[in-house]
Amino acid sequence: MNAKNESGGNIYRPYMMRVVDIRDEAPGVRTLRLEFLDEAQAAAFRFEAGQFGLYSIFGEGECAFCIASPPTRRGYIECTFREAGRVTRALMRVEIGETIGFRGPYGNVFPVDEWRGRNLLFVAGGIALPPMRCVIWNCLDRREEFGDVTIVYGARTVDDLVYKHELKEWAERPDVNLITTVDPGGETPDWRGKVGFVPTVLDQAGVSPDNAVAVVCGPPIMIKFTIPVLEKAGFAPQNIYTTLENRMKCGLGKCGRCNVGAVYVCKEGPVFRLDELRALPDEY
Amino acid sequence: MQTRGISKKNFDRLPEVLARAGRTVIAPVRNGEVVAFAAVGPDTAICLDEINTRLSLKEFFFPRTEPLLTFRRTENGIEMSDPAPTQGETIVIGARGCDAAALPALDALFNWDFRDEAYNRRRENTTVISIACNDCDACCFCTSVGGSPHNTAGSDIMLSETRDGGYLVEILTQKGEALADELADLLSEAPGEALPYAEVPVKFDAQKVRRALEENFDSPLWAELARTCLSCGCCTYVCPNCHCFDMQDEAGKSGGARIRMWDSCQFPLFTKHTSGHNPRPTQASRWRQRIQHKFNYYPQKFDCVSCVGCGRCIRLCPVGIDISEHLARIENEAPERPADHPNDNY
Known part of the structure; x- marks a missing residue:
């Protein structure tokens, strides 16, 4: 089960996880903290930043989300989701103490070790901060290994910003440069952040490409307009990373749903460098 | 043997x-x-x-x-x-x-x-x-x-x-x-003499088709080839090679099962994101995916085409689409790679 099953076994069988904490992040957006029911499974479980899993409610089905908590925090995993369909509606109804299923970790990883000594720029939009939160905290938990850390995060409205408590924490940290923004019209009277779309705000921030890597995640339209801003700033495609959110079912490179070009996003992805992405057909 | x-x-x-x-x-x-x-x-x-x-x-x-x-x-x-x-x-x-x-x-x-x-x-x-x-x-x-x-x-x-x-x-x-x-x-121990085998005409060159597919992701041919396609998915269901599947839970009060069932890349919902974004929003893009996957991506990944030429998709297509004819057209009509190929930029 899970990981590589060289010894056989049912690759579709999930781990059983207990919900130990629930946090509401934004309207319709919730984080679940999960612990393994089985202690041996908990001890053996390993993952790296960027990987995802299939979370399930028995009788409703499975849903793919990135693991939103960092591998540097052991003993639990977290997922953050927006209520949108049958499975996420059921996940919304789960209470602390109940069990859900989890298969994973699947997919490739952010090469965090390769980034040692470099400046990090994280750019996220809306519900795409959760897939990036894992790698952000992973790097912040190993803060001394990296140079400057800049986070640019935007959402439609102030209410839609997720992880508000953590945004506050990042804003207060002297070793993190956090820029938050909301779309025009989404601001509130007491909003202290920027107003504008993420690509514009990023452009105005004047980020430096020197010794830096950029990680971008957001809706396709945001990515489309953010990449040119980064390239204009001088970021080489090899230094720009993203994580694709293709629709997935199996997570195992079998069901065919996430196929783009010769890759299965669930296997060769979800993390891609821009130069790798450009070698693929424009179909994600 | x-x-x-x-x-x-x-x-x-x-x-x-x-x-x-x-x-x-x-x-x-x-x-x-x-x-x-x-x-x-x-x-x-x-x-x-x-x-x-x-x-x-x-x-x-x-x-x-x-x-x-x-x-x-x-x-x-x-x-x-x-x-x-x-x-x-x-x-x-x-x-x-x-x-x-x-x-x-x-x-x-x-x-x-x-x-x-x-x-x-x-x-x-x-x-x-x-x-x-x-x-x-x-x-x-x-x-x-x-x-x-x-x-x-x-x-x-x-x-x-x-x-x-x-x-x-x-x-x-x-x-x-x-x-x-x-x-x-x-x-x-003494078999008789085998009757002559069928003579199946060669309709296209799979190697040339693969090269043409690599070069022609954006060809205007796709829209033309898929024009009459109903997106019914029949071709994928009768195909001995098509493997795409969906997974769903079916359950009652006491229990149930997580089941998988054949699915089809020809259905619009197949790739539709939760956000509403669909990487393959048109039938032309979905028909292209079926052909690219079988004759270009699968060979790249698994070293074999994902088609055995059984002809079922042709026999049973409700609008008479003939994939072998399409492949021959791709081989013969797909344009050479233009200098400003869109994939060069994004």
Whole structure:
């Protein structure tokens, strides 16, 4: 089960996880903290930043989300989701103490070790901060290994910003440069952040490409307009990373749903460098 | 490889001789106008005179729907179990070489990195006796995708009809040998002369098609080729190679199952994101995906095309789309790569 099953076994069988904490992040957006029911499974479980899993409610089905908590925090995993369909509606109804299923970790990883000594720029939009939160905290938990850390995060409205408590924490940290923004019209009277779309705000921030890597995640339209801003700033495609959110079912490179070009996003992805992405057909 | 012969009379006895508790024998059976694979017994007439069965052999290895796990709701929470194997020892008689040849291609998919246990169990439990073709129809194109009317890939035993009405028996694998040993009394050492195999015209060059596909992701041909496509998905369901599936839970109060079922890249919802964004929003983009996946991506990934040229998608397409004709057009009409190819930029 899970990981590589060289010894056989049912690759579709999930781990059983207990919900130990629930946090509401934004309207319709919730984080679940999960612990393994089985202690041996908990001890053996390993993952790296960027990987995802299939979370399930028995009788409703499975849903793919990135693991939103960092591998540097052991003993639990977290997922953050927006209520949108049958499975996420059921996940919304789960209470602390109940069990859900989890298969994973699947997919490739952010090469965090390769980034040692470099400046990090994280750019996220809306519900795409959760897939990036894992790698952000992973790097912040190993803060001394990296140079400057800049986070640019935007959402439609102030209410839609997720992880508000953590945004506050990042804003207060002297070793993190956090820029938050909301779309025009989404601001509130007491909003202290920027107003504008993420690509514009990023452009105005004047980020430096020197010794830096950029990680971008957001809706396709945001990515489309953010990449040119980064390239204009001088970021080489090899230094720009993203994580694709293709629709997935199996997570195992079998069901065919996430196929783009010769890759299965669930296997060769979800993390891609821009130069790798450009070698693929424009179909994600 | 060993060669034997079997008389028509002895061949007709196979279902009876092979019958054994726990074993299923599957062969083409005529039911009205439709010839389809079905479990056969001593009194069932095996139908080998049809060009091919309506549906392929795929479902005996990768069923249309199957439970991946079952669960019960108990006082202590959810209790999961792996489903019991639904298919014991199975012998297929009379599959066409094209259907058998799809199996090694499916093996690659169901075994890369993660091994799909249920699929592999059925593969291990099944012996395939295929039959070479003496006839073909206008839809057959096995010779364009590396096959032939006498393609032994994926078969354990291959039969070829002989002039005396019996069959030449080619024993191809260890599983085939084991079965031949069991049938030793029915087989002769001196097979008759095989009838000439069908002459299946080559309709396109798969290598050239692959190169054209690599260069023409954005060709205007796609919209033209897909213009009449209804997005019904029939081609994918009847295809022996198509492997895409969906997973859903079906459950009641006391428990249920997580099941998988065939799905189709031709359906608009197949790739639609939760956000509403759809990477393949048009039928042209979906038809392109089917062709690119089979003739370009799959060869890149698994070193074989995901098509055996059985022609079912052509025979059964409600609007008469002929994939072999499309591939020939792609080979011959797809433009050379332009200098400002869109993929160069994004």
